[in-house]
Amino acid sequence: MKKHQWGMIALGLVIFIIVVTFPFWYGKGKTSPPPQLSLDTPAIAQLKEKRCVEDTSFMRESHMKFLGTWRDGAIREGKRLHTARDGRVFEVSLSGTCLKCHSNKEQFCDRCHNYLGAKPSCFSCHNIPGEAKK
Amino acid sequence: MKNLLISILAFFILALLALGIGLNHSLAYVLIVIVPYAAFAILLTGFVYRIIKWGSAPVPFRIPSTCGQGKSLPWIKTNPVENPSGAWGVIGRMAQEIFLFRSLFRNTDVAIVDERPVYGSAKWLWFCGLLFHWSFAIIVLRHLRFFVEPIAPWIGALSALDGFFEIGIPTLYLSDAAILVGLTFLFLRRVVVPQVRYISLFTDYFSLLLIAGVVTTGLLTRHFFPADLNAAKTLAMGWVTFSPVVPQGISLVFYMHLCFVFVLLVWFPASKLMHAGGIFLSPTRNLASNNRGKRHVNPWNAPVKVHTYEEYEDEFRDKMKASGLPVEKE
Numbered sequence: 468m469k470k471h472q473w474g475m476i477a478l479g480l481v482i483f484i485i486v487v488t489f490p491f492w493y494g495k496g497k498t499s500p501p502p503q504l505s506l507d508t509p510a511i512a513q514l515k516e517k518r519c520v521e522d523t524s525f526m527r528e529s530h531m532k533f534l535g536t537w538r539d540g541a542i543r544e545g546k547r548l549h550t551a552r553d554g555r556v557f558e559v560s561l562s563g564t565c566l567k568c569h570s571n572k573e574q575f576c577d578r579c580h581n582y583l584g585a586k587p588s589c590f591s592c593h594n595i596p597g598e599a600k601k
Numbered sequence: 602m603k604n605l606l607i608s609i610l611a612f613f614i615l616a617l618l619a620l621g622i623g624l625n626h627s628l629a630y631v632l633i634v635i636v637p638y639a640a641f642a643i644l645l646t647g648f649v650y651r652i653i654k655w656g657s658a659p660v661p662f663r664i665p666s667t668c669g670q671g672k673s674l675p676w677i678k679t680n681p682v683e684n685p686s687g688a689w690g691v692i693g694r695m696a697q698e699i700f701l702f703r704s705l706f707r708n709t710d711v712a713i714v715d716e717r718p719v720y721g722s723a724k725w726l727w728f729c730g731l732l733f734h735w736s737f738a739i740i741v742l743r744h745l746r747f748f749v750e751p752i753a754p755w756i757g758a759l760s761a762l763d764g765f766f767e768i769g770i771p772t773l774y775l776s777d778a779a780i781l782v783g784l785t786f787l788f789l790r791r792v793v794v795p796q797v798r799y800i801s802l803f804t805d806y807f808s809l810l811l812i813a814g815v816v817t818t819g820l821l822t823r824h825f826f827p828a829d830l831n832a833a834k835t836l837a838m839g840w841v842t843f844s845p846v847v848p849q850g851i852s853l854v855f856y857m858h859l860c861f862v863f864v865l866l867v868w869f870p871a872s873k874l875m876h877a878g879g880i881f882l883s884p885t886r887n888l889a890s891n892n893r894g895k896r897h898v899n900p901w902n903a904p905v906k907v908h909t910y911e912e913y914e915d916e917f918r919d920k921m922k923a924s925g926l927p928v929e930k931e
Contacts, residue, residue, distance in 0.1 A: 476656045479881055480649055487645070490748035490841045498842045499750040501835040524850060528827040535770035583830050584746040584757050588767060 502582045505574035510567055520551050520564070531587065534561065561593050605792060608806035615864060616814065616857065623856030632859065633847045637840055640866040647870025648878055655882050661899045665890040668707075672894065684890050691889050698886050702731055725786065733783025736776040737812070739763060740819075743774070747830075747837040769824070777820055784813050804873045811865055818858035828855045 485492075511517060519526050521533070540546035541559045549557045557564050569575045572595050580587060622628045669680025679686070682693040697703040710723035743760050746752050764772035788809045791801045822828050832848040833855065839845040868874065881887065914921070914928055921928050 473656065476652060476882075479878075480652055483648065483878070484645065490745065490837075493749045493753070494841060496842060498844065499838060501831060501838075524829070527829045527831065528852075531770050532827065579831050582750070583834055584752045584760060585771075585830070586757070586761065 502578035504578055505571055507574075508568060508570045510570060514568070519568075520549070520555075520557055531585075534565075534589070537561075561589060566593075566595070602798070604801055604803045605798070605806050608803050608810060611803075611807055612810040612814065615811075615861070619857040619860030620853070622860060623853040629847050632856070632863075633836065634845045636863050637845070640863040644866045644869055647867075648875070651870055651875050652878050652882070655879060659901070660884050660888075661901075663888045663890070663892045663897060664884050665888045665892075666885040667890055671890050686889055686891050686894060688889065691887060695881070695887055698883075699880060702727055702734075704886075705730055726790065729783045729786035732779045733787060736780035736783060739776040740774075740780065740816075743776070747834045748841055750834075750838060771823060771827075773824070777816070777823075780816055781820075784809060784816065788813065808868070808872055808874055811861060811868060815858065815861040815865055818854050818861060821854045822852065822858055826852050826854045828852050 506517070526533070537549065537559045538561075540549075547559050549559050551557065566572065572590075576587075576590075579585070622632055665685075667684045669683030670678060671684040672679045672681075672686035681687075681690040682697065685691045685694050694703070705727040706724070708723045708726050709720050711718050711720050713719070739759065742756065743763060745756050746760065749756070760774070763774045763776050765775070766773075788806075791797050791805060791809070828851065829848075832851060836845070836848050836851075869877075911930075914930060918928055918930075
């Protein structure tokens with residue numbers, strides 16, 4: 468095997484290793500703490516039982532699908548009331564129910580969404596007063 | 602048929618093992634902290650090892666395949682990419698091969714019509730192969746959103762483009778649908794077409810099943826059994842910063858996804874999947890077709906011991922003269 472061929476192979480392998488280790492060198496080894504969600508809003512502070520529509524793990528995992536069913540139910544079938552699993556009844560409304568408690572979108576919704584690169588289309592219609600549109 | 606059954610069996614045993622690991626939390630530490638690094642190290646060293654092994658294989662002759670008119674007399678039109686005579690042509694040909702699967706595009710099919718063989722173009726393998734590989738590449742790149750912080754803009758742009766039609770919540774990525782189409786075709790082709798089934802080996806079926814397992818569990822995690830993505834990214838960032846933490850309450854499907862991915866990383870350098878690196882070392886593609894244009898000497902030609910006529914005459918001049926034979930040098 469000629470020498471320049473080994474040079475090409477070495478170059479290829481170096482490129483391969485640099486590309487597949489991208490996540491390791493991109494962050495320069497900095498640790499980034501996972502986002503801390505703030506529940507510190509006036510509405511939540513007044514709640515006796517700090518409980519969302521469903522329990523926390525369900526909301527964390529499935530809130531997007533859940534809100535999707537809310538949206539479809541409210542808009543297509545006019546279902547404006549939602550009965551949770553424990554019998555409480557909520558008004559089906561992103562701005563009136565969700566954002567009433569979680570009025571701190573930037574410290575709550577956005578932190579996880581930005582961390583994960585999720586770009587929900589909710590807020591292209593549901594305006595947050597006082598928030599500058601990017 | 603035996604190979605197919607064995608690979609399906611192997612896949613199910615693997616799936617059961619993954620299920621067992623997912624259910625048995627005592628093994629979570631091994632799966633989350635030890636296996637990922639071991640699998641990644643095996644991928645890297647195995648990949649480099651096999652490339653160096655292939656690189657050491659002797660290539661004494663140029664064996665480029667000539668798919669067009671080679672460089673010849675100036676008034677004959679040449680095809681510099683299909684039959685390259687220089688480095689740029691080779692780069693063009695390799696790029697066509699790697700990004701567009703040029704040689705698969707040449708795939709033909711033969712059928713007996715009226716007792717005569719009829720040849721026709723067969724592009725389905727090329728199309729579904731292209732669909733599968735490109736989707737897989739896009740899916741891997743999209744996953745980088747879990748592995749880098751802050752997320753590089755191009756990763757977000759790629760995801761936005763991939764989910765352009767915003768079908769459903771969470772958005773269906775087009776590459777996810779495309780890879781299912783590609784994988785299904787590639788697998789069914791091996792099962793249904795008798796000739797292809799005859800030449801298919803364990804590695805052919807198992808590689809497809811394993812990737813299908815990764816894709817299926819990934820899609821289930823995204824669309825049917827949503828995982829806590831915050832925990833998923835924290836887990837991935839833990840690996841990247843060498844401080845992995847076993848997350849709480851991770852779903853079974855997600856555990857299976859991880860298991861399949863780690864097996865894929867280990868299986869990659871040990872199997873036919875190494876064609877990802879091997880394609881760069883294909884002598885029929887990466888050599889310029891200048892077999893006659895340039896003189897190529899086999900680099901390890903043994904030195905041949907020769908005895909020239911001059912030396913012969915020097916040795917026997919006296920005897921030749923004595924017996925009256927003509928000599929060239931007096």
